[in-house]
Amino acid sequence: MKSxxxxxxxxxxxxSSCAPLRKSGSGPDSFANYREDLSETLxxxxxxxxxxxxxxxxxxxxxxxxxDADLRVALDKFRDGNRxxxxxxxxxxxxxxxxxxxxAFKTRNELYTAFPEMKVDMQYQQPRYxxxxxxxxNRIEAQSYYHQLRSQFPASRIIQDRFQREGYVNPxxxxxxxx
Numbered sequence: 001m002k003s004x005x006x007x008x009x010x011x012x013x014x015x016s017s018c019a020p021l022r023k024s025g026s027g028p029d030s031f032a033n034y035r036e037d038l039s040e041t042l043x044x045x046x047x048x049x050x051x052x053x054x055x056x057x058x059x060x061x062x063x064x065x066x067x068d069a070d071l072r073v074a075l076d077k078f079r080d081g082n083r084x085x086x087x088x089x090x091x092x093x094x095x096x097x098x099x100x101x102x103x104a105f106k107t108r109n110e111l112y113t114a115f116p117e118m119k120v121d122m123q124y125q126q127p128r129y130x131x132x133x134x135x136x137x138n139r140i141e142a143q144s145y146y147h148q149l150r151s152q153f154p155a156s157r158i159i160q161d162r163f164q165r166e167g168y169v170n171p172x173x174x175x176x177x178x179x
Contacts, residue, residue: 085165091142092121092161095153096131104129107153114152118145135163 082088096107104122108131111120115133123130133149133156136142142158149156 083165087162088165090161090163091136091139091158093133093142093145093149093156094130094159095133095149095156097128099128101129104131107131110152111149115148132161135161 095111096104098104108120108122111118111131111133118133119135121132123132134142134145136145139158146156146158
């Protein structure tokens with residue numbers, strides 16, 4: 001009995017769920033005559049011909065000289081600021097970094113032999129030795145050296161570095177009596 005009652009209930013639910021669905025609201029015919037006026041909110045642009053004819057041409061010589069003078073002052077200030085700095089940031093190719101002094105000297109000598117046109121620099125930063133090649137302003141300049149070196153020195157890599165500015169003169173040297 002229970003199973004027949006349950007079967008009838010499932011059958012009624014199945015038939016009622018399969019009934020055609022009817023959407024609520026109006027159909028597309030109700031919007032056939034709809035119109036909206038957006039002309040008040042649209043951006044309008046003036047005619048290009050009217051603008052170009054109404055512009056007054058100014059002599060370019062005066063404005064050019066004013067910009068050139070300002071540019072010259074700004075570049076001079078920028079150059080003087082760079083000269084007053086003791087170091088500059090750049091990139092170098094690090095070929096060897098380690099604590100073995102003999103291996104550092106061996107790597108340096110191999111670099112001198114294999115690539116005599118490259119400027120090799122060896123530094124000691126306690127407790128390690130660094131063998132570097134080149135001083136470059138940006139990473140792209142260092143790429144050509146890096147690609148030449150990695151065939152013989154696979155551990156080489158490009159690193160950021162700070163370099164002493166050549167010809168740097170300390171503007172305010174400390175005298176012995178001032179210490």
